[in-house]
Each structure stands twice: as structure tokens, then as C-alpha cells.
Amino acid sequence: MAGVIRWTPQSRNTNLLRTSLCVLAGLLLLGSISPLQTQFENPVFFRYDPVTGWNIGNDQFHARFRHMPNGTLRWLTLEDSTGYPLWSASPSSPSSPINFRVNNDLFNAHTPWRLISQRSQGMQGARNEGKVLILTFEDLLARYQVELHLSVHPGQPILHQQVFLKNLTQSRVFVRAADILPYTANLEDTDYRVFRVNQWSTLNTNRNFESLTTNLFQPGQRVTLQSGAGGFQCTWLAIRKNDDVGLLAGWEFDGRPDAVFERRAESVDWDEAGYRTQRFVETALAAPIPEPEKFPYLAWDSWGYEAKINEDNLKREAEQAAKLGVELFIVDLGWAKRMGDWEADPEKFPSGLRAFSNYVHSLGMKFGLHFVISEAMEDSAVLQQHPDWTSSTNYNYHGAESLCLAHKPVQDWVIEQGVKLIRDNNVDWILQDGQTMVKACTKRSHSHDYRDANFAGDEGLRRILTEIQRQTPGVVWENCANGGNMMTFSMVRNYVTSITNDASGSLGSRQGLFGASFPFPPRYTDRYMSAAPMNEYTTRSYIFGGPWILMNKLVDLSSSDLNFLGSEARVYKDIRQSIRDGKVAHLTSRPAEGRIDAFQSYNQAKDEAIVVVTRDNASAVKYTLRFRDLIPTHTYQVSFQDSNRVYTMTGEQLARSGVVVNLPNRESGEIVYAKPLR
Numbered sequence: 001m002a003g004v005i006r007w008t009p010q011s012r013n014t015n016l017l018r019t020s021l022c023v024l025a026g027l028l029l030l031g032s033i034s035p036l037q038t039q040f041e042n043p044v045f046f047r048y049d050p051v052t053g054w055n056i057g058n059d060q061f062h063a064r065f066r067h068m069p070n071g072t073l074r075w076l077t078l079e080d081s082t083g084y085p086l087w088s089a090s091p092s093s094p095s096s097p098i099n100f101r102v103n104n105d106l107f108n109a110h111t112p113w114r115l116i117s118q119r120s121q122g123m124q125g126a127r128n129e130g131k132v133l134i135l136t137f138e139d140l141l142a143r144y145q146v147e148l149h150l151s152v153h154p155g156q157p158i159l160h161q162q163v164f165l166k167n168l169t170q171s172r173v174f175v176r177a178a179d180i181l182p183y184t185a186n187l188e189d190t191d192y193r194v195f196r197v198n199q200w201s202t203l204n205t206n207r208n209f210e211s212l213t214t215n216l217f218q219p220g221q222r223v224t225l226q227s228g229a230g231g232f233q234c235t236w237l238a239i240r241k242n243d244d245v246g247l248l249a250g251w252e253f254d255g256r257p258d259a260v261f262e263r264r265a266e267s268v269d270w271d272e273a274g275y276r277t278q279r280f281v282e283t284a285l286a287a288p289i290p291e292p293e294k295f296p297y298l299a300w301d302s303w304g305y306e307a308k309i310n311e312d313n314l315k316r317e318a319e320q321a322a323k324l325g326v327e328l329f330i331v332d333l334g335w336a337k338r339m340g341d342w343e344a345d346p347e348k349f350p351s352g353l354r355a356f357s358n359y360v361h362s363l364g365m366k367f368g369l370h371f372v373i374s375e376a377m378e379d380s381a382v383l384q385q386h387p388d389w390t391s392s393t394n395y396n397y398h399g400a401e402s403l404c405l406a407h408k409p410v411q412d413w414v415i416e417q418g419v420k421l422i423r424d425n426n427v428d429w430i431l432q433d434g435q436t437m438v439k440a441c442t443k444r445s446h447s448h449d450y451r452d453a454n455f456a457g458d459e460g461l462r463r464i465l466t467e468i469q470r471q472t473p474g475v476v477w478e479n480c481a482n483g484g485n486m487m488t489f490s491m492v493r494n495y496v497t498s499i500t501n502d503a504s505g506s507l508g509s510r511q512g513l514f515g516a517s518f519p520f521p522p523r524y525t526d527r528y529m530s531a532a533p534m535n536e537y538t539t540r541s542y543i544f545g546g547p548w549i550l551m552n553k554l555v556d557l558s559s560s561d562l563n564f565l566g567s568e569a570r571v572y573k574d575i576r577q578s579i580r581d582g583k584v585a586h587l588t589s590r591p592a593e594g595r596i597d598a599f600q601s602y603n604q605a606k607d608e609a610i611v612v613v614t615r616d617n618a619s620a621v622k623y624t625l626r627f628r629d630l631i632p633t634h635t636y637q638v639s640f641q642d643s644n645r646v647y648t649m650t651g652e653q654l655a656r657s658g659v660v661v662n663l664p665n666r667e668s669g670e671i672v673y674a675k676p677l678r
Helices: 273-283 311-324 351-364 381-385 408-425 455-473 505-516 536-540 559-580 651-656
Strands: 004-005 011-019 037-039 044-049 052-057 061-067 074-079 085-088 100-104 105-106 113-122 131-139 144-152 158-167 175-178 192-196 211-216 222-227 233-239 245-250 259-264 298-301 328-331 336-338 341-344 366-373 430-432 475-478 497-501 526-529 549-550 583-586 594-602 608-616 620-624 634-641 646-650 659-662 668-676
Touching: 004 074, 044 144, 044 259, 052 131, 052 144, 061 158, 085 668, 100 158, 113 259, 158 273, 233 259, 233 273, 245 273, 273 583, 298 559, 311 328, 311 351, 311 559, 328 351, 328 620, 341 408, 351 366, 351 408, 351 668, 366 408, 366 505, 408 455, 497 505, 505 526, 505 594, 505 608, 536 559, 536 608, 536 668, 549 559, 559 594, 559 608, 594 620, 608 620, 646 651, 659 668
Parallel strands: 011 158, 298 328, 298 549, 328 366, 366 430, 430 475, 475 497, 497 526, 526 549
Antiparallel strands: 004 011, 004 245, 037 044, 044 052, 052 061, 061 074, 074 085, 100 105, 100 175, 113 131, 131 144, 144 158, 192 211, 192 233, 222 259, 233 245, 336 341, 583 594, 594 608, 608 668, 620 659, 634 646, 634 668
């Protein structure tokens, strides 16, 4: 994904060009060649002129491409809604959305193509009036056919790109490289700042969803991202230059690609870049929200017991969870005989797991189950029968062997197991875990090419998820790839939420939220709260974002702690929908010990802001909260969760002077509300 964003003091206009590469065999759409001049009232438009090329966009942005006289396909400009070019192609290094290498042949901006057809159509499954322009090309030697899909959604400043390649020869060929961000802009004599976000790391907790900014001053400087399952960064970056024009980039791939931005002040507000990305994700990519009036859920997870679970202790926890208002009860790792043998351990569940699921449902909660699709114990029946199904690299997930999801027999088996365990146990929610979901594998005995486990593993994971979800409609999936270690724009298509805080404590929870809420919508930042002192600091560290998942042993809490937690649960339910649909503003720097941090959500539809402020052993006992994004001329009532103070102020006053938040304890938390006076 790549694109343009303009920052201005009063308003912000974002233009985003998104790219992803799909290499598929057997996909071909033919039609007559005719000039395409269609303007939709919605207001998505595709305009074609044989001389100037294609002008694609909506009331937010324009993107221009041209089939040149020499037959090459070139990107020309990205423009704002007035047609002003914010980014233009480099005259010395032309760019094409088609850029890959097949065997030793390069296909890029210098390759001549024959235009076979062009047509536009509505987007299948789109939740709005999005349209896609489909351009079909063939190389002059008639070896390959390429379909370029350029999609636009109303009100979204994003152009979503996909490239499909078909081999027309009788020979087997290999795609050896694919550049999914193949754009070279004409850079100016100014500084460029590149912003990106790390994924979850089990090796260095200081890296967890850390946000990084790099200034590129000189030609030759570069920023490199290694993303995907087991990678270091999320599949997203933002770029800004000194004239307040920027670029966004993101890509849909769960494997391990590298992304590079290379260059041939003041502190930057990256929240607008994040918000524009998030709105597009919710509009065009993300799995549907299961219950819009209730999601994200308040949940309980059994990992506080680790694997020491059984029918009796879980029944007691379920009873207490239901009293607390928990909506989703999840049985984590340890319920099965062993990883790979996906049947309930009869010693832990003598009545059967289905009976326990029925009990959870009788208490008014949904039933969730931990499922590891890519791992199996060495003594499991599946590996006793098929020892070669393992990948050549073992990732040592809780002592299990790694399965190769690029191998089709493994995919078929996982699909069968997943459908069976969901149906047999009446499961509502799958907590899908595992270590590095797209694994390295060079086995020549597998169905994938031994050189191609990265792409084949990505396709295998997608096939497994798609097929199980097709056969078990209504079941909701959570991504927990060894913590938030597969934060990609492919992930959001298959899961309704993703872990960001793998039981790393209150500070770790806020650090995960800080980073992940730049590229991903707030609902993709679920947080796990383990045993900790029951106070405002603890609960307010988990209350902002996606599902709030408790791992406390509820039966061991005192009555006062339970009453407090129940009160906080009700607050969470009151604010969760507004935060889910709002724009996140990072009001302070990344949370750290000895600091005060603050997160704001502004819900434009309600014209209201909710801010969670946390003091983490800071010396200051007060924080001056200056709201963002409120309408300057509107009047708001400001109130506090724990204080009786109430203020009436304009949006301009709240942005300029702000209000003081009292944080009396060294570990404190407060929630502040700004709601419009009608």
C-alpha cells in the first residue's frame, strides 16, 4: 500500500495508494477493448483517454496511470481532490504498478505490454459502493498475462491495487521477485521523515509495538522493514516531507517481505495517517464486526491457570465471570489431550467439553476455545502417522513440532480438525495461536516447491481460515500469533481482532496499544489482563481499545475487588463502541515508567471525546489535558470518571488551555469525557 497525505494546520487531506501482489494461475478475464469513460455519482470515477491515460479516484484524491506510446505502463501522479499533483513519478526512474521477475526475465516500467481489455465493476462483497477497474495486459511474446485491479471506495482516500499473473506457456516458471511497492517519486530538496511501528517481540520487550521515526536527509539513506509472521514490523509505514505532504504504505501479506523507503523539526502528528488507514481498513478490508452494538467484548481467558485447568475450576470461574458481566468465556491451551490431538482431555473434562460449552452458554456467555493450527506434539496421532508433515524449521511452540501449512495435506487435515472441534463443541470464538504462522520449509517431499514456502505458506494459511470459516459461519476468530507477531493487512481480513498485549502487564498493555493503534483500528488491539492489584491504574491500562480479556482468578478476588472490577466493566461497556469507531490521538509520547501517558478517541458521529490518562510512577501529580479534533466553535461539557468536577468550555478552549487531570497516586488512572451541549 502506498499513498499521499497532506498535513495542514486547519484540515488534513489524505491520498493513499495501496498495493498488494497476488500471483495466481488460471485467472483470466477477457473482453473487448473500448475507451472507458465512466463517472459515478457516488463519487467514485474511472476516466480513460487514449492520450492521457487513466484518471482514477473520488472526491478525496486522483491517481493517474498511462499506457505509453511505446507500450509501457506507467504511474504518473497522485493528486489531491483539486487535481494538484502532490507526488509525481521520477522522470529518470519511471514506475509501474507491475514489477516482478519471472525466472530471469524482468517485467517493470520498461516492459512493453499489449492492452487486452479494460472494464469496471462493483466490488464483490463490498460493504459500500466501491468499484474496481480491471486492466488486462499481455507481454509482446504472449508468454504472460497480467491483470491489474485498481479499486476505489467512496469517501476513502485510498487506491487499492492487486496484480494477478498468469503463465501462458507450457513450461513451469518461477516468480523469483515481486516488488509490491514499486513507486519512485520525484523527490525534492527537503527532509523526509519515515514513521513505522514494531510488532510484538518475545526477545526484547522494549521493542513491543514501539513507534520509530527516521529522518532522511541525504540521498542514499533508507529505512527497511521486515514484516509478516515472525517479522519485526507491522506492514505499514508513513512518510512526511517538510511541506506537510506525506505518503502512506501498507501491504497484504502474512509471509516475510522486506519493504524499503530510500531517498535517491518539529514533532510530527502521525495520527491522521493512522486514522485514514484505519477507516479504509474498516471500510474495505476488515472482517465484519460480529455484534456492532456490543463488540468489542468483555472476556475471560483461562491462561491465568496456564494448563492446570479442569471442569471444576472452570465452572467456578464461569459462574463468577457471568456475575461480573463477562460476555465471552475462553478456554485456553491445555484443554486437549495434546496439541495435534484436538479432543478434550477426559481427565480434565470427564463430562465432555460439549457439556462444559453448554454450561457456559446457559450462563449467558459465548464460548471460546484455543486452537493451534500450525503445531503438533511429536507423540500426537497426526505426527505418528505423518512424521513428514513438519516444516524443515521447528519454532518450538510449547515443546511442539511445527507443521508446514504450505503442504496441502496439512491444510486439508487442519480444515477437517477445525470444523470438527467447532461443531462438536458448539464454539462461538476461536483463539487461534501458534508460532510464526508462515514457516520456513525447504522439504522437497511436500506439495509446495521447496523454494516457495513463503508464498505457499501465506496461501495455505489463508485457505485454512477461509474454508473453516465458510463451513462454520458465525464463529469469530482472534489472531494470537505468539502475541502480536503477525500484524498485517492480510490478517485483518480473517480475524475480528488481534492480540497486542500478551499478558505483559499494565505498562506493556499501553505500549502495545500505543504502537498498534497507528496502523490498525482500535478493535485490533485486544489486551490480556493478568493478576495485578485491583485499582484504577490497572484497569485503566486495559480499558481503551479492543476486547478486554481478563486472566485473573476471579474466584480468589475479594468482594471489594469484585465490586470494583464489576464497576470498571460497566464503564468499559459504556465507552467501547465510541472508542471502536473513533479516531485515536496519541496525546503523549510512548508509555514508559516514570511518565504520564494519555490516549484520546474522538468519535466524529457523536462529536465526543474520551481520554484515558495514566500515571506510571511519574513525579507529577497533575496533567494538563489539551483535547484534539473537537470542533472549535462547539461547546462541550467536560466530566471525569472519578472526580465530581464539571466544566463547560468550547472546543477551542479545550485545545488551547485544556483541563487539569488530578492523578494523586504514583500509579493512577482517570477517564475524561468531552460531550457536546445540545
